[in-house]
Amino acid sequence: MFALSWQSLLILCVALLLQRSDSKVISGKAYATPGKIAEISKFSFGRGTGTFEANLTYYDNIGKGKIYLFMDTIWYDEFHAKQSCEKVKKAHATIPLGAVGRKINTGLGRATGRTPIDDNRKITWNVVWTIDHHVRTYGWYVVIADCSHDDEGRQLPKKNKRKRRHKVEYEMSFINAGGSHLSQDEKWIGEVYFLDLLVLAGAGMKLWRDFKRVSVGAKLHAVVKIFMVVYILQVVSICFELIHQVAYSYNGYGIWFFDFLSELVEGFGQTILCFMLISIAHGWTLSSGTGSKSSNGYPSTTEMLRDPTKIDFESPLVLFIMVFTIISTILQVVNKVYDDSFMKFHDHETVAGFFLLFMRAMLGIVYVHSFMQTIVKEEEKGNSNLASYMRSLAFFGGLWFFAFPLVVMFATLFAHYLRHFFVTAGVLLIQTFCLIFLMYQFLSNRSSFTKYSKVSTVGLLPMGGLGGGYPISASKLS
Numbered sequence: 001m002f003a004l005s006w007q008s009l010l011i012l013c014v015a016l017l018l019q020r021s022d023s024k025v026i027s028g029k030a031y032a033t034p035g036k037i038a039e040i041s042k043f044s045f046g047r048g049t050g051t052f053e054a055n056l057t058y059y060d061n062i063g064k065g066k067i068y069l070f071m072d073t074i075w076y077d078e079f080h081a082k083q084s085c086e087k088v089k090k091a092h093a094t095i096p097l098g099a100v101g102r103k104i105n106t107g108l109g110r111a112t113g114r115t116p117i118d119d120n121r122k123i124t125w126n127v128v129w130t131i132d133h134h135v136r137t138y139g140w141y142v143v144i145a146d147c148s149h150d151d152e153g154r155q156l157p158k159k160n161k162r163k164r165r166h167k168v169e170y171e172m173s174f175i176n177a178g179g180s181h182l183s184q185d186e187k188w189i190g191e192v193y194f195l196d197l198l199v200l201a202g203a204g205m206k207l208w209r210d211f212k213r214v215s216v217g218a219k220l221h222a223v224v225k226i227f228m229v230v231y232i233l234q235v236v237s238i239c240f241e242l243i244h245q246v247a248y249s250y251n252g253y254g255i256w257f258f259d260f261l262s263e264l265v266e267g268f269g270q271t272i273l274c275f276m277l278i279s280i281a282h283g284w285t286l287s288s289g290t291g292s293k294s295s296n297g298y299p300s301t302t303e304m305l306r307d308p309t310k311i312d313f314e315s316p317l318v319l320f321i322m323v324f325t326i327i328s329t330i331l332q333v334v335n336k337v338y339d340d341s342f343m344k345f346h347d348h349e350t351v352a353g354f355f356l357l358f359m360r361a362m363l364g365i366v367y368v369h370s371f372m373q374t375i376v377k378e379e380e381k382g383n384s385n386l387a388s389y390m391r392s393l394a395f396f397g398g399l400w401f402f403a404f405p406l407v408v409m410f411a412t413l414f415a416h417y418l419r420h421f422f423v424t425a426g427v428l429l430i431q432t433f434c435l436i437f438l439m440y441q442f443l444s445n446r447s448s449f450t451k452y453s454k455v456s457t458v459g460l461l462p463m464g465g466l467g468g469g470y471p472i473s474a475s476k477l478s
């Protein structure tokens with residue numbers, strides 16, 4: 001279980017030996033169409049001198065296309081929803097394509113353009129633009145457009161507009177003050193992931209040693225197996241993200257596949273933990289109550305959640321879990337596609353991201369409501385100590401559910417260039433803290449769970465459950 005995390009750390013250390021790059025690098029193609037703009041990328045420059053460099057390739061019939069750069073004071077507050085060429089009239093810096101000289105731009109900063117290389121009407125041109133900031137971090141937005149004939153472009157039929165659009169291939173790099181490739185809103189995120197991995201590894205090893213002392217020769221109960229799976233998935237997810245972060249620091253664009261896998265693996269692990277916690281909230285391993293049967297004689301949904309061994313794979317519950325998992329995966333993919341959107345300042349500031357938040361919040365409400373009902377039933381039986389313990393478990397489980405949507409909600413109170421770090425660090429650290437607490441409850445022989453759950457009668461690994469489990473000697477729990 002822990003060899004995986006240390007192997008991943010070894011891979012990370014090996015990755016650090018790669019050659020380093022000094023900038024965020026993006027590449028692709030855009031179309032300069034009369035009357036429209038092409039949004040390219042955004043970047044946050046901190047205090048000091050920031051540099052933007054672009055290598056563009058286009059044909060000489062492009063007309064009067066230009067690069068426009070907007071500072072966040074204009075784009076974010078006023079122009080993100082306005083018509084295309086209305087925006088460029090207040091661009092903070094304007095750089096004509098193909099211009100040559102030491103000061104070829106109008107507006108802020110200084111742009112230096114090299115002599116274009118003409119290869120049979122195919123133009124290759126390089127420009128470097130620098131900007132100094134002394135007050136705060138500023139977000140900058142880069143667009144390419146041909147707005148020299150805006151009125152004419154708006155009057156053209158769509159068919160003619162398509163004929164007159166001109167392809168521009170680009171490779172752009174951004175360098176922050178001090179030669180850092182990282183956008184200011186991503187600073188220290190890699191360190192937060194690494195710290196989180198160390199915390200998980202340390203807590204995991206401590207709990208594993210504690211757990212092995214009382215589980216020799218016993219089969220693992222389903223709760224323990226599920227926590228192991230969730231733990232491993234969380235560690236793997238962080239390792240994938242660290243590989244992406246390390247690669248990003250050396251090649252300027254990272255490994256998108258690992259970044260995507262990190263979110264996918266984390267989402268899968270969280271889905272498993274969501275439904276396990278909801279089962280515990282219904283009384284799994286904690287309450288000996290029984291649920292009602294459905295009209296067709298099969299266990300009800302509540303009964304199946306209270307004891308997952310009774311799950312009927314033809315029941316609506318199983319269908320719901322499958323549909324939920326599929327929808328979550330689709331939303332994660334859609335959310336990832338918009339990573340460089342001009343209006344996305346953290347990982348979930350999209351429509352798909354907000355749907356994921358809504359789903360997590362709804363499951364959290366189900367969890368807390370179910371736990372409150374279970375607590376009331378235990379109090380009616382006179383199990384006050386168990387009810388008191390359940391409240392603490394309900395609190396930390398609820399915190400795990402609601403940390404995600406609450407942190408994202410409070411992120412709107414911060415400046416946009418602070419949101420990415422606030423959401424990433426906040427959600428990661430809070431959820432890690434809650435996960436370690438829950439792991440302690442279910443894996444440590446000194447936790448309250450071992451006193452108040454079915455463990456008190458059948459041992460740390462209770463009989464039944466997915467995968468069964470033989471009872472161990474109660475003396476080992478003392």
